[in-house]
Amino acid sequence: EPEVTQTPSHQVTQMGQEVILRCVPISNHLYFYWYRQILGQKVEFLVSFYNNEISEKSEIFDDQFSVERPDGSNFTLKIRSTKLEDSAMYFCASSVRLAGDPEYFGPGTRLLVL
Amino acid sequence: QKEVEQDPGPLSVPEGAIVSLNCTYSNSAFQYFMWYRQYSRKGPELLMYTYSSGNKEDGRFTAQVDKSSKYISLFIRDSQPSDSATYLCAMTPSGGYNKLIFGAGTRLAVHP
Numbered sequence: 001e002p003e004v005t006q007t008p009s010h011q012v013t014q015m016g017q018e019v020i021l022r023c024v025p026i027s028n029h030l031y032f033y034w035y036r037q038i039l040g041q042k043v044e045f046l047v048s049f050y051n052n053e054i055s056e057k058s059e060i061f062d063d064q065f066s067v068e069r070p071d072g073s074n075f076t077l078k079i080r081s082t083k084l085e086d087s088a089m090y091f092c093a094s095s096v097r098l099a100g101d102p103e104y105f106g107p108g109t110r111l112l113v114l
Numbered sequence: 115q116k117e118v119e120q121d122p123g124p125l126s127v128p129e130g131a132i133v134s135l136n137c138t139y140s141n142s143a144f145q146y147f148m149w150y151r152q153y154s155r156k157g158p159e160l161l162m163y164t165y166s167s168g169n170k171e172d173g174r175f176t177a178q179v180d181k182s183s184k185y186i187s188l189f190i191r192d193s194q195p196s197d198s199a200t201y202l203c204a205m206t207p208s209g210g211y212n213k214l215i216f217g218a219g220t221r222l223a224v225h226p
Binding site for chain 1: 146157158163204212213214215217218219
């Protein structure tokens with residue numbers, strides 16, 4: 001069964017460093033998302049992406065964050081200058097179509113900023 | 115008032131019990147409702163997906179939506195120890211780009 005994959009599974013970085021989290025969405029899906037989950041808290045929406053453009057972003061998704069689909073399969077989240085509070089699980093998700101289609105999540109990348 | 119409220123539990127039941135998990139919401143624009151299961155330190159796994167009020171059944175799982183009361187439920191019949199996980203409700207309005215709003219999750223433990 002097709003699934004969303006994410007790499008790396010764990011990433012430890014120093015505050016102020018740049019990190020890139022990678023995702024391979026399900027192959028026929030057109031809509032891509034990033035969410036994050038701080039330990040013990042809710043899953044929170046960060047950004048949605050379609051047709052090589054950001055379609056919606058949350059207040060969390062400030063100028064330190066960017067997303068890109070560098071080729072036909074990968075979808076990346078970049079954090080330019082990490083802060084301690086960026087430590088969280090980051091989940092990539094994808095869906096076939098627009099609103100109403102369920103989103104399928106990847107296993108997540110656990111990011112720890114020291 | 116939070117957009118989506120979900121009792122965090124934990125909920126502990128014996129194997130074979132019927133489990134009822136619930137969420138309430140305040141935004142009447144929500145039209146699509148999902149239940150995800152999340153094992154510890156893993157990604158959310160889609161369990162059920164519903165649109166509009168009514169019931170939807172899939173094996174041991176039944177999802178119920180009552181839009182008039184802004185209340186959704188997930189029932190698990192004949193619960194198994196492997197059902198032990200955190201259950202997340204999520205919802206999104208029609209139109210827009212599927213920005214899911216999640217509940218806090220209910221932790222369920224099914225003991226043999």
